[in-house]
Amino acid sequence: MTRINAIVALGVLALAASLPLWLAHSAFLLNVALVTLIFTAAAIAWNIVAYGGQISFGHSVFFGLGAYATVLLKVDFNLTPWLGIFVSGLLAAIVAVGIGMLSLRQRGIYFALVTFALTLIFSILAVHFEGLTGGDVGLSVPLLGNAPTQFQFTSKIWYYYIALAFVAAFFAIAAWVYSSRLGLSLRAIRDDENAARACGVKTVQLKIVTLALSGLLTGIIGGVYVQSTLFIDPNTAFGANTAIQIALIAIAGGMGRLCGPLVGGIILVPLQQVLGASLWGWPAGLNLALYAIVVLTILLLDPRGMVDLAEGIAATARRLVLRGAKT
């Protein structure tokens, strides 16, 4: 199983690294690929919390904090975003600990409800504290032309490879968590929290630590996102849409599965982007309606997501081949 994961991951990495070679002729597709990588990375970070059976609909909070803090550190303290994204990630991690302490004592779907409500709180705060955040209009990163030391490039290819490096790093971290003692404990919590606690697992602390790690990574990728768009506003940063986007990718791919967010991101983000960009001649709403139908279909076919669906198909195919060989 882990070998298959490694092969899939390496294959994806190799494919992704060579992608600009055959996409270079299209600025549109290159940008779609970049967005895909950023949201895939965020979904990988999201999924770490899901190892423990927790489902978050508020990861936009960490994503947005990472983006806003990166810009503000640059604008107010002239800190290069190369460091800024990590400082912002730490900030997101601290907020994650606070959120965890508030909401992870309760079990079940409680966490999902609370995190979803938090997206609204953060949006309101970002709009209200106008002096700090630029209010509803949002914040622009000052343009510096091609400035590699300041994380600004005029060519999107650089952003693409940087985002790819983050996806690879996040995946490695997620794989490490998954196979480590922490991952084992998390799965124990997911399967039976009472039993895990009885075995001496400090369940609440572990869940908070995991959320902090997830928040850290999500904050970092939020910083990368803002450097690639050079603009952020409260709705994109903290809004429910972003939170849902991140969660939907991971869940439709396979929640709590190592490869889930990878598969989900690679299929769903381009689908949404391309539908959005190519169906405008049709009545408004068709693109997202189709996107929703695809997601619904996937989950109705297999509520555990695409990875599970693919495994099921593979197993069926193997059985058919074996049966064919016998007769």
Added chain:
Amino acid sequence: MIALVQTIITGVLVGSLFGLFSSGFALSFGITRVVNFSHGDFVTLGMYASLMLLLGFGVHPLLSIVLVTPLMFLLGMLVYRVVIEQTLKRRMERPEDAQHAQMVITLALSILIENMLLLAFGSATRTMNGVFAGDVNLGPLYANKAQLAAFFISTVCFGILWFVLTRTSFGKTMRATVDDRDMATMIGIDTRAVYAVSFGIGIALAGIAGIVLATFYPVAPLTGSTLIIIAFVTVVLGGLGNVVGAFIGGLTVGIVQQLTATYVALDLQNVGIFVVFILILILRPQGLFGRRIAA
């Protein structure tokens, strides 16, 4: 003093509608354990139904309630049977797996409904005119006629719901299912039907709230998506799955909103709700009226 009474009255009037659709949410959650992210969009559906029946056929919203509610109920049953039940057919490792899948399915459903409404009606905001127009004057106090009507309809509907749940054998069946589903199945209750019916009732209540809301609140395809967060706050306030708690939670949200708007600042009215929300999380995470949530 008069200003304070006026503020609280308005809060109760507006809050009663929050209470009505939140109690629908709490009911279907309490019984089916489905966190229905599309609940707010069924409110929008009710709003458009109300508006279209009035504009197209001159049907008064009060009559629309009678016409549309059964349809919403059937639609809710249909959604449960065709979509949500699918997640229960496959063998899952744990019930939470099915619950998570259901949550995301309702999320996708929400995106679907919002965009179908966009396809059908466009993005323009629509307004209803001439129904329950004007204010009622009671000495120094005012009440908007539409909001007053909303309050009466909400309270009556909630009263009927409460009566059904506590005084009828069907209600007892439902409550038995909430308390212990395995036991309910063992004593011969058709839990599958109970689930579908309760989900249908939840949607029907959302629909009624929408029909009434349309008389004083403008409607656009995304109107309901802002209401769902109020429903979440309300049910956490009232205790997850607690129907009465959700209704009182709705009234509380309405009053807190109005008090913050009048005495603190209008633009912080929702922050007031969230302060209460966070206080509840810290001090009484099982909700104001909740029992401890079972693991």
Added chain:
Amino acid sequence: MSTRVVRTATAFLIAAFSLTGAVAPVRALAADNVVRIGAPYPLTGAWAEGGQGCLNGMELAADEINRAGGIEALKGAKIEIDPVDTGSTDPTQAQSVTAELIGDKKVSALVGAYVSSLSLTVSTAAEQAKVPMLTQSYVDTLTQRGYQYLFQLPPVASSLGGAALKFYVQIAATQHKNVKTIAAIGSNDASIKAQITAVKDDAEKTGIKVSSFDLYPIGISDASAIVNHLEQGKPDAVFLGGPLPDVTLIIKAIRARGITTPIIGPAGGGFLSAGFAELKADSNGIMSTSAWNDDMSLPGVKRAAEEYKKRFKAPFMPQEAGESWVSVYVLTAAIERAKSAEPEKIAAALRGMTLSMGPASAMPPGKITFGAGGRNLHAMPIMVQWFNGIPHTVWPRSVSSSPIR
């Protein structure tokens, strides 16, 4: 067995769907001797109506110019409008489609993107690629960033609030009314907040009493608190700003209480969209500042408005459509002057250019000059008044077409 087949087939369908989708947007380049102008707008989602209006305005202008023989300096080259959908809420999509316009379709210039957050996103990409962009968005921030390739046609938000007050006091004087007390109410989003705060500050400076000042959150569920304030303060005029659903709710609540005080809106928000007419009788007499209106006495406006109404079956040509229509004429003038469709040269021509003739000058007061940072130095708001579902230009007299009612 059958479920398995269905499952496999569906999986294949999804895969095939995503693949064909991925190839679709790469379109062939069109024939020679056309000048392509990119039109990034929200054509789906909550802002679709306004985005479509902008696109309609641009296409109307392109057709008029092409019918008249195209661009003279480029041997009668035809103008082609290249629309893309930015979506309403997803800046990543805005970014992708802008990359498509600039990188793949090689447009000469952009006009967009109606919603301020989208204009901010798109203009950053345009600036990096050194492609000129004209915008109908009016947030101050756009032209405070020192961009070289962004040109803002309408007056900025902060100047609109003051104009609303100044104009209304002038209008009231012609009706022999004295404005002693006003109420200022606005949503707390940046541009409306800036406008309504400007109303309040200007009022206090000129000795007008502000009886109540309320900022409300977008998506307000009830207007009672606002109406109670009005009732206590008894102002001579109410200045109100915000998105359509909110101002609709508030106006209905004000009129329901029997308060008939004149209501004036700062530009933008709900007061200038066709949906405002849904207020029916309650909309009559309500005024708003605006950057453009379809009955102004400026060159070409009336003819364009007639064609717009006929072609797009609209009750009137909205503000954003008008600004977009002017934008295409402005770009054409710049191309004529640069004698080139190269983005850099068009931008150079736009900088410091003064337009005072023909439809390219049809922004009040009939003259456009872009100053440093890309602001239109002459930009001037106008006052419109709603009557029978249509906004009429009533002030200032130099461009007005209707009497004040």
